[in-house]
Amino acid sequence: MKNLTYEVNKSQIYLKEQDDAGDCAFMIQAKTNDALNRLRQMKIFFESDKVSTDILFYPQKDKVYQVIVRKEVYTAFIVHLFQLQLLKTVQWNGIA
Amino acid sequence: MGNESLLAIGIFVLTYGLIIAEKIHRTIIAMIGGGLMIVLGIVSQHVALAHIDFNTLGLLIGMMIIVSITAETGLFKFIALWAAKKVGGRPVALLVVFSLITALGSSFLDNVTTVLLMVPVTFSISRALKVSPIPFLISEILMSNIGGTATMIGDPPNIMIGSAVKSLSFMDFITNLAPVIIIIMVLTLLILRFIYRKQLTTTDEAREQIAALDPSSEIVDRLLLIKSLAVLLLTISGFFLHQALGLETATVALMGAFLLLLLSGEKQLERAFHQVEWTTIFFFVGLFVLVGGLEETGMIRLLAEQVIQLTGGNLAPATFLILWMSGFASAFIDNIPFVATMIPLIQDMGQMGVNDLEPIWWSLSLGACLGGNGMLIGASANLIVAGLSGKEGYPITFLRFMKIGLPVMILSLVISTVYIYFRYLT
Numbered sequence: 141m142k143n144l145t146y147e148v149n150k151s152q153i154y155l156k157e158q159d160d161a162g163d164c165a166f167m168i169q170a171k172t173n174d175a176l177n178r179l180r181q182m183k184i185f186f187e188s189d190k191v192s193t194d195i196l197f198y199p200q201k202d203k204v205y206q207v208i209v210r211k212e213v214y215t216a217f218i219v220h221l222f223q224l225q226l227l228k229t230v231q232w233n234g235i236a
Numbered sequence: 237m238g239n240e241s242l243l244a245i246g247i248f249v250l251t252y253g254l255i256i257a258e259k260i261h262r263t264i265i266a267m268i269g270g271g272l273m274i275v276l277g278i279v280s281q282h283v284a285l286a287h288i289d290f291n292t293l294g295l296l297i298g299m300m301i302i303v304s305i306t307a308e309t310g311l312f313k314f315i316a317l318w319a320a321k322k323v324g325g326r327p328v329a330l331l332v333v334f335s336l337i338t339a340l341g342s343s344f345l346d347n348v349t350t351v352l353l354m355v356p357v358t359f360s361i362s363r364a365l366k367v368s369p370i371p372f373l374i375s376e377i378l379m380s381n382i383g384g385t386a387t388m389i390g391d392p393p394n395i396m397i398g399s400a401v402k403s404l405s406f407m408d409f410i411t412n413l414a415p416v417i418i419i420i421m422v423l424t425l426l427i428l429r430f431i432y433r434k435q436l437t438t439t440d441e442a443r444e445q446i447a448a449l450d451p452s453s454e455i456v457d458r459l460l461l462i463k464s465l466a467v468l469l470l471t472i473s474g475f476f477l478h479q480a481l482g483l484e485t486a487t488v489a490l491m492g493a494f495l496l497l498l499l500s501g502e503k504q505l506e507r508a509f510h511q512v513e514w515t516t517i518f519f520f521v522g523l524f525v526l527v528g529g530l531e532e533t534g535m536i537r538l539l540a541e542q543v544i545q546l547t548g549g550n551l552a553p554a555t556f557l558i559l560w561m562s563g564f565a566s567a568f569i570d571n572i573p574f575v576a577t578m579i580p581l582i583q584d585m586g587q588m589g590v591n592d593l594e595p596i597w598w599s600l601s602l603g604a605c606l607g608g609n610g611m612l613i614g615a616s617a618n619l620i621v622a623g624l625s626g627k628e629g630y631p632i633t634f635l636r637f638m639k640i641g642l643p644v645m646i647l648s649l650v651i652s653t654v655y656i657y658f659r660y661l662t
Contacts, residue, residue, distance in 0.1 A: 192356045193628045199453030
């Protein structure tokens with residue numbers, strides 16, 4: 141999302157974001173076991189909410205998760221990463 | 237026909253009608269209907285309690301507890317992801333594999349539980365492959381009903397039949413029902429493959445995403461997984477041996493459930509009991525009392541006499557009548573109340589001179605379970621999948637389902653007819 145920017149907590153995760161058929165695909169690699177546990181917590185949280193397909197988690201080897209996020213829940217996902225301290229800052233740009 | 241009988245019929249028909257109308261929760265209706273049988277003096281509380289089949293209830297509760305704890309470990313997600321990876325993310329192979337997992341799961345677990353475990357993984361995998369989840373979901377609905385027919389614990393009608401007919405063991409259900417179920421499964425999969433052949437294609441890039449999956453990451457509690465698998469194995473072994481051990485299936489399931497609770501600690505107790513579908517359990521309680529009222533007033537016997545008159549007391553016509561009637565009835569109405577009514581009726585037919593009831597029991601099972609595929613309203617699992625699918629933006633309408641479900645149901649009943657004829661009636 142253009143007007144929402146964030147700074148990744150590089151001591152905890154590696155994060156790459158790209159477009160995926162109209163949704164956003166994140167490739168997140170946990171650098172520590174603690175970060176991996178936080179990602180797992182996030183997975184459990186979003187998998188137990190009312191809609192299953194808004195945020196989908198695909199576990200891969202080497203503590204990597206591919207996460208596909210629908211546009212309408214993009215902000216909620218970013219805020220959750222921020223809440224888990226996997227992002228250092230989150231900021232709206234160009235808003236009144 | 238006395239006033240009591242007329243009153244019992246009145247309560248029964250009204251309750252049935254309200255259950256079909258689905259305006260008020262079926263459990264409330266069944267419990268009030270059963271309660272009225274006692275309040276209006278048709279049966280005493282003592283007699284009503286005697287009509288409640290605690291073996292059915294115990295089996296359901298026990299399995300619900302075991303499954304809810306096992307699901308916590310991530311086992312079912314692991315199996316689905318592992319299977320998706322094994323078939324290289326090829327959509328047609330995936331359709332077959334997910335269908336087989338659903339069928340196998342449903343043959344040992346409750347159908348609703350099975351689809352609830354499969355549907356989220358299906359959405360996840362189909363999104364990764366960029367294919368529609370609809371073919372997979374429809375297949376899972378059909379397979380949950382078909383697979384559930386293969387064992388004594390797979391579907392409530394079988395649980396009820398197994399509990400009511402003591403001479404039928406867990407193994408009897410498998411040896412008599414599994415062969416025809418395998419044939420029906422294969423044919424259904426061929427039909428689905430043909431219908432959805434154009435939708436089941438994907439790209440190499442999408443398949444690579446499946447190849448990169450690490451299913452073992454889904455296992456969240458390895459220790460609990462070991463305990464759950466050990467108890468599940470022990471319980472299923474108990475089902476196979478229950479007759480030799482002189483135990484009812486409910487005892488096996490409940491002992492398994494409480495052994496797992498003992499091993500997994502008290503923290504699981506509250507959560508596991510919360511996961512038990514008490515609404516279903518009380519629905520059964522109400523129905524047992526309701527049908528008990530009809531039995532006590534002689535109404536079931538009267539119905540049995542009519543069936544015998546209609547079929548001339550011959551086994552073959554009676555068997556096929558039960559099969560097809562159960563099939564079509566179950567497509568439209570809940571198969572649990574239907575089977576609850578049919579069991580005493582068939583038992584009465586036995587007392588009236590129909591010597592070999594076994595083909596009739598298998599007909600009731602096949603008709604009542606496979607009939608659930610005919611319509612979207614035919615089984616709880618159908619509605620649950622359709623509800624989840626609609627919520628995620630992939631509606632499965634009544635008509636859309638019927639176009640596939642009804643032909644599959646009719647084909648299933650035709651195959652069952654041929655099977656029963658050649659296996660039991662020639």
